[in-house]
Amino acid sequence: MFSAGHHRILSTIGRLGPMSRTDLSRVLALSKASISMLVRDLLTQGVLREQALVFGQGRPSVTLGLRSDAASFIGISLHADPVTIVLTDPYGEVLARHLQPRISEPEACFRSLAAVVEAVTREIGEGGGPVAGIGIAQPGFVSRDRRVCLASAALGWVDVDVAGRMGSLTGLPVFVENDTNALILGEQLFGGFGDRPDFSLVFLGDGIGSAHIIGGRLHRGAHGGAGEMAHSPIAIDSHAALPCRCGNKGCLETVASLRAIRGAARQAGLEDDLALLSARAADGHPDALAILHRAGAALGVALAQLVQMIDPAQLVVMIEPDLEQSVFTRVMRQEMETHVLRRSGVQMELVLRAPEPDSFAKGAAGLAAKHYLFGEDWA
Amino acid sequence: MFSAGHHRILSTIGRLGPMSRTDLSRVLALSKASISMLVRDLLTQGVLREQALVFGQGRPSVTLGLRSDAASFIGISLHADPVTIVLTDPYGEVLARHLQPRISEPEACFRSLAAVVEAVTREIGEGGGPVAGIGIAQPGFVSRDRRVCLASAALGWVDVDVAGRMGSLTGLPVFVENDTNALILGEQLFGGFGDRPDFSLVFLGDGIGSAHIIGGRLHRGAHGGAGEMAHSPIAIDSHAALPCRCGNKGCLETVASLRAIRGAARQAGLEDDLALLSARAADGHPDALAILHRAGAALGVALAQLVQMIDPAQLVVMIEPDLEQSVFTRVMRQEMETHVLRRSGVQMELVLRAPEPDSFAKGAAGLAAKHYLFGEDWA
DNA sequence: ACAAGTTGTTTCATGAATTGAAATAAGAGG
DNA sequence: CCTCTTATTTCAATTCATGAAACAACTTGT
Known part of the structure; x- marks a missing residue:
């Protein structure tokens, strides 16, 4: 072509x-x-x-x-339940959106997704070009060729040939990627920051994930596991270190993830709602302040370690708007800055960004768009 | 050519x-x-x-x-005082070696180095080919084009045009690089591990440095500061956290560097010699054990964070042989492994390696060798 | 010893990608 | 209307890499 x-x-x-x-x-x-x-x-x-x-x-x-009608791309996010399916143009504009319950059994999952793809493809009207490919973002490890899900705890998949099956069901090229990786690739292509060869992204949700663009390319790591930071031992010596599902204590995830923050709020007898918690903290409620302070500080330390090790030009943190104005963010930023050595005149840019509901799906569509625009070996 | x-x-x-x-x-x-x-x-x-x-x-x-006589390369290490200057063949074999006191004043430093280069170049006998270039490894930050030292605390240099000056003094192409980066590039070229697209190196000396090869290329970071780990906040909440020269507390360097280990030994009334300290620990001396245990654990945690974030295929730790057989290494390895999530069947290789006296200078020579072999834009 | 099979290396005419220089196009400014 | 500047196209030439066939040098089987 x-x-x-x-x-x-x-x-x-x-x-x-x-x-x-x-x-x-x-x-x-x-x-x-x-x-x-x-x-x-x-x-x-x-x-x-x-x-x-x-x-x-x-x-x-x-x-x-x-031309925005040169081609369209389908992006599927299996990041959470419900599954999101979007159709985008080459600029990442969403032309159509579908939600579906997430099905764990692979074959049933693929069939239901293929049906949606079929429907969406038919619906394309004047504005959109022919569908050029499908991108799929999913939690877990993905093979280097972006075809096979090697392991996904959340979905219970091991060695599932996603691209093969979806490809034969739809007749389109299919690209699979880890959800956080898809997110950063979407940011890179559609984010509007121009050409940044080195930047990192941290996603704070029920889990914590990060991904890195290095030298213009996604850094996947030798085993596809780069960017894991949820289990970084941050509060390791603290007497209050909580046990983590990974078997260790004091993992970042046990303190700073949204799940952990909500859990801590419940334990303190507060509502497990981030907006309410932020509001309470703003009013000076000591427990709310302590929870957000502790979480923000832990994430800040982890970000500092990331910045020192990787030295990105820019660090995008995707964080709920409910937390963005709170003490959480303030402490996070401050803690990060105290632990980053800075050479005078050199500055890393920290960008806070609210995740949109379609972020992962748009990122997934970006996989297909990159293949269309950039060719076979773009990553 | x-x-x-x-x-x-x-x-x-x-x-x-x-x-x-x-x-x-x-x-x-x-x-x-x-x-x-x-x-x-x-x-x-x-x-x-x-x-x-x-x-x-x-x-x-x-x-x-x-052909080992195709060309020779000069490597200069400003990592420590005395400066080491070596002449190598394309395989990294050292053909000649000189030591010199390190001079801080740039112009005097360059003149004395140029004199050695001159002498070494004349000495080349039958075995060696013509000198194809000079590599210089130095602590601190280096410009992206490998010509200018942007800042070096150890040397007191700011914006010194090393390549320009040395180039005009010697008439040879000159390449400057951060010392740890030069070390990993030397490992990559001369290390004999074949072609590893993704590996990391940690150097434990009076300071602690790391460097990363990602996708076959050195990762220098957006500001040339990638790989900084000496000031990673490891023992951050420990009540015993020591103040660091960077102004923070609990930095890795305050616990795990050789300087820190020797300092802790002195404070405990022990000899500040690593071999003796290791021997004492092996005999069960509680203070010696505690010092090495604490240092090893801290480095292990830092390595775990590195592995989780970067996911290298191999991690080379350059460590004094005196420590290699001690409790330090055992604890380091164990602590690292408990904090690295492992997908079954996937293993990262940890390699311990004793630094040779010429390691940095050989790495520096590797810079010139890479330019000769790989061409203009190899990094 | 000889033929057949296998793999490594070279030759050569061909084709694709890219280029420099000149030609052409389309404006601004006098 | 002429000149200057910059953008774009045209075209013949060059560079680079290629596929197919020839050639070379061995092993193996008979």
Whole structure:
């Protein structure tokens, strides 16, 4: 379909936004002649469009952008129950959304998902292009080729050939990825931060996950387990260290996860609702303050360790808006900063971001979009 | 000098060891025709040699190896006082070694180093090829282009154009790198472990440093600060947390560095010698045991965090042989393992390795060797 | 000893990707 | 209307890599 040259152009425009042929020639270090030919192909194929004239000295340049109806992508999140299925355009705009109960038995799960994919594909109207692929985000470990779920505790899956089965049910290319990894890849492609070769993402939910983009590529680790931080021993020597489901004590997850925070609130006789807890803390309720302080401090220490080890240009923390304005975030930030050595003039950017309900599914769609735009070996 | 194709062949043989043309064609996914031509060039240029016949079915294959007299490389370690300067061949074999006092004032330092380089270059006899470049390993931060020392606390340097000055003094290409980074790059090239795309190295000395090879490339971080672990807050809530020179308390360095171990030994009224301390611990001396146990446990926790976050295929810990057989190492390993979640059947390899006196200088020479073998943009 | 089979290496004409230089296009500014 | 500047296209040439076939050098079986 596309040659390597075509993919280089598409991925550049996908990452850096619309630009002229001359810009492309500069960025890609290719001759104007090559760009001219490659762009012509992409225009006739209906993937790019000439979308504006930019006037300066000399002949105006024509900015080239992705056509939003070039192709559509399906993203499926198995991160939580209900399962989310979205259809997006190449910019990550959601064109359609479905929710479904999560089914653990693989075959039944795939059949019900395939039925939704079928329906969504048929529903595409004027605005959307043909579906180019399916991305699936799921908790657990995924094989390096993004086809097989090696192990997922949450789903109870071991060595399930997700891409194979879904592929033969739908006839579309399928890409499977760990949920947090899918999330960061979605951020990378659709997040609108331009081209950041090195950044990390931490997701705070009922569990805690992190993922890293290093040198522009997802870092999956030698065994696909990179980014595990939920069981980092943070409160290890504290006398109050809680036992964790992993068998150790004092894991980050036992203090800072939303589940842990709600649990601590219940134990203290408070409502297990984050908004209420934050409000109580803001009013000065000592137990509420203590719980959020402890959780924020623990996460802050873990973030500091991440920053020291990985040194990302930017750290995106996905956190419930209910917590964002609370003492939790304040303490987290402060604790992180005290434990990060800083060379003068050098600063890492910390970004707080509220997870949207579609975040994981959009990330999953991004997997398919990356394959379409970037080609076979983009990660 | 060499084309990209030539570099691909040289780097493959440098990393994976000698191999036949047909092997190269398989590994590099290039046609036999291309390999044939490229190899011919390298043979006539005296960089490769046909070094053995391997008999199997059919025509025997000719293994191609790097000629050890193809080129020599100079490595300079500013890691500690005395400065070490070595001359190596492309296999990392040390052909000559010089020691010099470390001079802080940049210009004087460069002049004295350049004089040694001059002398070493003249001394090369039969065995060695022409000097192809100089690598410099130094504590502190280095610019992304490996030319400028941005900041080095140990040397007191800020924005010193090391490569520029040394280059004009010697007329050779110069590459500067952080000392721990140079060490891991040396391990990668000369370590004899073949081709490991993902591994990490921790150096335990008076300070503690780590470095990571990710996807076959050094991970330097967005600000060149990746791998910092000396100030990871490990013993953070312990009542015995010691103040650290960084201003915080409970940093890894305050417990596990050799300096800290020796300091703790002195405080306990013991000799500040690692071998003696290990021996005492082996005899059951309670203070010695406590000191080594505490240090080993702290490092073990830090290693666990590293493994969880990065998930390397292999973790090389460079540690004094005096400690290697002691309770320190035993506790370190055990503590690390209890805090690493393991998926069944998946194992990370922990390698203990004694630092040689030339380790840093050899790593530095490796910088120049990589440039020679791999071409401009290898990291 | 000889033929057949297997694998490694080289040769050569071909094709694809990319390029530099020149030509052309489309504006701004006088 | 002319000149200057910058963007884009055209075109012939070059570089790079390739597939197929030839050639080489061994092992194995008879």
